[in-house]
Amino acid sequence: MSYDNTGKASIWKRDYESPKAPAFSGDVYAHRDIKAGELFEIALWENDNPSPKAPIYTGRVSDKKERPQTPAKDDDFSDEVPF
Numbered sequence: 796m797s798y799d800n801t802g803k804a805s806i807w808k809r810d811y812e813s814p815k816a817p818a819f820s821g822d823v824y825a826h827r828d829i830k831a832g833e834l835f836e837i838a839l840w841e842n843d844n845p846s847p848k849a850p851i852y853t854g855r856v857s858d859k860k861e862r863p864q865t866p867a868k869d870d871d872f873s874d875e876v877p878f
Contacts, residue, residue, distance in 0.1 A: 800824040802855055802856045803824050803853070803856065804822065804837055804856055805853050806821035806850055806851055806853075807819065807820060807851060824856070826858075827858075834859045835856060836856070836857050837855070838855050838857075839854035840852060840853060840854060
């Protein structure tokens with residue numbers, strides 16, 4: 796049985812320095828088909844694997860979640876009963 800990388804991400808620190816090279820590079824395995832320009836979330840955690848070949852960060856790729864909006868507080872509203 797092969798390992799399923801669906802929805803996973805890995806980032807490695809570059810082992811050479813160049814002013815034009817990125818400090819980190821990595822891979823993202825999409826969890827579904829992605830359309831051009833579509834926004835998705837990526838979450839990364841430090842990887843404490845001591846191997847020098849292990850990625851510095853590992854993570855998860857997921858659909859962008861809409862944050863629920865809290866309704867504005869109405870200062871004129873009162874729960875008190877007037878009698």
